[in-house]
Amino acid sequence: MIAKHLNFPILSFIISLPAHAAAGRDSSGTIWEVSPTGKCFDSIPYYLSMIFGKQYSSDENIKTTTFRPTNYSKSPKDYVWAMDTTPSKNYTRTLFSVDKRTKRACAILFAPVASSVDFELQPSRNVPTTARSIDTPPPGFDTTEVIYRLNPEQQLYLPSKCYKITPKNKKTKLIAQN
Secondary structure: OHHHHOOOOOOOOOOOOOHHHHHHOOOOOOHHHHOOOOOEEOOHHHHHHHHHOOOHHHOOOEEEEEEOOOOOOOOOEEEEEEEEOOOOOOEEEEEEEEEOOOOOEEEEEEEEEEOEEEOOOEOOOEOOOEEEEEOOOOOOOOEEEEEEEEEOOOOEEEEEEEEEEOOOOOEEEOOOOO
16 A cells, blocks of 8 residues: 555545546545555556456557666666546556566556656666656646655655645645545
């Protein structure tokens, strides 16, 4: 569970929830309970069929994008984003570290309800120490920004800070709620 890795309890500020994750929503109403972060799967297709059903490959909105480190030939891993782009904005992305030999895929970052995720592979370290997601709200509503930090022991990203940004660009750190 992600909550045990944070310096504060899971934030319950995120109200939006993609349709495919709704079934896994916990009783506290937080989106983070459905996170696959830290879990491994036999392959990306296996994960996608578990989440979206066996016919996921015929759905044009279920997409994957592979990123490779600069030193690709020496790297034992690929990095793959899996996402459902059914909503035109603010869809959920999951980043996997995929063993090139076995195809085993481990979820290392879960970015729910975000219009963009800043994550760039680094030539020296392969993965950055932080990632950032931001949503695109309707006009007049606050934007949500989440900063994720790499847990070096577990090699996965956990949410560490959340902010709301008003339409007038006033940034406020969100306070954890119990």
